[in-house]
Amino acid sequence: MDLKKVLVADAVDAACVELLKEHSIEVDCKYKLPKDQLIAEIPNYDGLIVRSDTKVTEDVIKAAKKLKVIGRAGAGVDNIDVNAATARNILVLNTPGGNAISACELTCSLITSLARNVIPAAASLKAGRWDRKLYSGYELYGKTLGILGLGRIGREVAIRMQAWGMKTVGYDPIVTAEEAKQFNVESLTLEQIWPIADYITVHTPLIPETRNLISEAVLNKCKKGVRIVNVARGGIINEADLLKAIKTGQCGGAALDVFEQEPPTNPITLELIQQEKVIATPHLGASTAEAQIRVAVEISEQLVALTGKSKKIYHYPGSNKQKRIGKPEEIDRG
Structure with missing residues (x-):
């Protein structure tokens, strides 16, 4: 693939730009362009690199006269109209494993913070109060963690929370029971998970099948006081239903890193927060120094591989000589 000029539309680590330039690819960095400006700029480029801020809509893709590849420095491609890109033979790439450890570690820290009321207790103390009894928490030992999505992030979460003594059960339509057992997760159906989980964490992409996956109907099937964690994608949990469950006590707490709208302005979301x-x-x-470098390097490596300009970098989809991290079945879907 002949890639002469690439537009980097969202802030990525400098390693991305450096690697592309090392292989004679011209790079322009123009961050947070309004849609009309992006549409005006995109005809000049063979490649486009984004993160989460830039929405690569059908209108943007139609305006791209020379575009051959869109790369997202991160997991998931829900901010890219993949169908529109495919219709115009534009390759869409992402870096599914680059932020797995960072997302996993945030998930684990949120689970432990929920269990021990760390955030409200710290705020109370800073406000001059001493509310020891009010913020008494629960041990994680012996509790059941339901993991929805057993890709890289879900698996890493399972391994770490097992060290806390949690029983891990999970659901993934792609991962077999035998594969799940290899990392000590009992594979169950969603209907089996709802009534037994003390904590539920989601690690799936946002697709039609997962939108509103956790709703009022589901929450009512769960244990009273179940705690919910979402470091995957906004929209997987119905925010209005979650707010209602928090108010009634059916949900004992939630930790949310993602929202249906970002930044949120919806009154329901703001009340939930x-x-x-x-x-x-x-x-x-994915906001760690390590993850930012990792996804930046991985997406630039994929673009360089497509050009065939490097004998050392040959990691690209469909290649017979893929340089992978982990096995193909370990590629994260969330």
Whole structure:
């Protein structure tokens, strides 16, 4: 593939730009372009690199006269109209494993924070109160963690929370029971998970089958006081239903790093964020120095591989000489 000029539309680590330039690819960095400006700019480029901020819509893709590849420095491609790209023979790439450890570690920290009321207790103490009894928590030892999605992130979460003494059960339509057993997760159906899980964490992509996966109907099937964690994608959990469950006590707490709208302005989302039993963070799953470097390098390596300009870098979809991290079945879907 002949890639002469690439537009980097969202801030990525400098390693991405450096690697592309090392292989004689011209790079322009123009961050957070409004849609009309992006449409005006995109005809000049063979490649486009984004993260989460830039939405690569059908209108943008139609305006791209020379575009051959769109790369997302991160997991998932829900901000890219893949159908429109495919219709124009534009390759869409991402870096599914680059932020797996970072997202996993945030998930685990949120689970432990929910169990021990860390956030509200810290805020209370800073406000000058000494509310030891009010913020008494629960041990994780012996509790059941339901993991929805057993890709890289889900598996890493399972391994770490097992060290806390949690029983791990999970659901993934692609991962077999035998594969799940290899990392000590009991494979169950969703209907089997709802009534037994003390904590539920989601690690799936946002697709039609997972939108509103956790709704009022599901929450009512769960244990009273179940705690919910989402470091995957906004929209997997119905926020209005979750708010209702928090208020009634059916849900004992939630930790949310992602939202249906980012940044959130919807009144329901804003009310949900303000609940004391809710820990809310501004989409920090991949926000570590290590993950930012990793996804930046991985997406630039894939673009370089497509050009055939390097004998050392040959990692690209469909290649007979793929340089992979982990086995093909370990590629994360969330």
